[in-house]
Amino acid sequence: MLKVLFAGTPDVAVPGLRRLAGDKEHFEVVAVLTRPDAPQGRGRKLTPSPVKEAALELDIPVLEGDPKEPSFIAELKATGAQAGAIVAYGKILKKDVLAALPMGWYNLHFSLLPQWRGAAPVQRSIWRGDTVTGATVFRLTEGMDTGPILAQSTCEIGPHDTSGDLLDRLAEDGSHLLASALEAMAEGRIVMQEQPQGAYEVAKKISHDDARIRFDVPVFAVDRQIRACTPEPGAWCMLHPQGVVSADNGNGDRASAGEDVEKDMGDAEPFHVLEARPADEQDPQVPSDLKPGMLATTKKHVWIGTATAPIELLRVKAQGKKAMRAADWARGARLAPRCLRRLNPRC
Template identity: 85%
Template sequence: MLKVLFAGTPEVAVPALRRLAGDHEHFEVVAVLTRPDAPQGRGRKLTPSPVKEAALDFDIPVLECDPKEPTFVAELKATGAEAGAVVAYGKILKEDVLGALPMGWYNLHFSLLPQWRGAAPVQRSVWSGDTITGATVFKLTRGMDTGPILAQSTCEIGAHDTSGDVLSRLAEDGSYLLASALTAMAEGRIVLQEQPQGAYEVAKKITHEDARIRFDVPVFAVDRQIRACTPEPGAWCMLHPHGAGDGLQRSVRADAAEASSNAERDMGDAEPFHVLKAHPADTNDPQIPTDLKPGMLASSKKHVWIGTASAPLELEEVKAQGKKAMRAADWARGARLSAGACVD
């Protein structure tokens, strides 16, 4: 039986922890490493991470100390762990920590490495239009997601999948992959494969400003951006219910500082508007307006469209400022939009 220390933080890491903790034949999860309780919600109440909550369900000891602290290596060794399993922990483990466990540390990463190393592999994969992604179990080394590979599995990205949809499937499938890879490693039945050398795209974290929707691009690109940013950090734009003057002629800001400045300026005559679900409109439908400029809104009794640089985007579910999430058509009926209503 392999004694494992599990390191993880968000909900996406919970299936792997539950898989290892529930497999009493092959694993003993001796401790869980996660972030300290953090303030959340309007009341800023201290809230444990999803991984900590799962660990407490299994009565597993929880470590919330920073791996950079001088005493951490001693605490780590005191757990008796032989190997570490990492899923979306969120902190970099330094060389002394990586060398503290006799069998090393193994990470479940949600991409087909070496492609999409970094913090947001699924989001970047969806945004780029990939149709296939997957999960990789690899041994942690000093480089960012560059260690030798134990196992991989693939997963399709559907035409309407959000990053949340794909992550949910990968979290579940990846839990089996991690458990089987660690078992094979402990039993000496696996040969680590070095990752091929080359230039690969890095999956940088998607910021709030990155998630501001661009409408001056073809509809397929708008659709990918929205799906990539759903549910986190959330795709959004500024709604001008009575028109925005030259707003349709302004290109969407590529520079983050300029975007922030313009967003603050817009707040006086506009409001944030979140798109929760949308899809490229069916251009064969005669109801669909074909002359919408990028960002221009149009609606019928059952539909809401936004113009892009190509075909319109049809909204399905939205969340206006101060409102609950609702069907786009229901929102439009109550929003009292003018003929020049638009978003940017």
């Protein structure tokens, strides 16, 4: 039986922890390493990580020490762990920590390494338009996601998958991959393969500013950006009272619907797009003359113009409001009559 220390923090790490803890024939999870409780919500109440909550439920000891502290090595060795399993822990482990466990540390990464090393592989794969991704279990080294590979599995990216959808599937599939790879490693039944050399794209973390939607690009690019940024950090734009949406055009400048509708727009408010689809251009209701960033509605539909076809908003969240169907929001905001007269008289 392999004695494992599990390191992880967010929801996507919980399936991996539960899988290892549930396989008592092959593993003993002797401790869980996660971040300290952090302030959450409006009240800034200290809240445990999802992994800590799962560990407490499973009656597994929890470590919250900083791996950079000199005392951490002794705390780590005291657990009796032979190997470490990491899923989205969120901190870099230095050489002395990596050497502290006799059988090493093994990371579950949500991409087909060596492609998309880094913090946001799922988001970047969707944004780039990949149709296939996967999960990789590799031995942790000092380089960023560069260690030798134990096992990989593939997963298709659906045309409407958000990063949240895809992460949920990869977390569940990856938990099986992690367990089987660690079992085979412990029994000497696996030969690790070094990653091929070459120039590969790095999956940099997506910031709040990155998630500001551009509408001066083709509709497929708008769709990918929204899906990649959902649910985190959340795709957003600025909504003006006149029913015009403005966004960053990639050069730090505002991109929207042109001077004829930019006049007297008044105060703009942040506006989140939770779900959207490229509009069906065969539908006669879909406006064909929307400029990038201009909004139009009917009783059942809300569209925003892009550089090509419009994109249809399905679920949104306006500032200070709950998430809701886009058409319900538009009726409540009384945008429909004004926007239709301005943008699409034939509706």
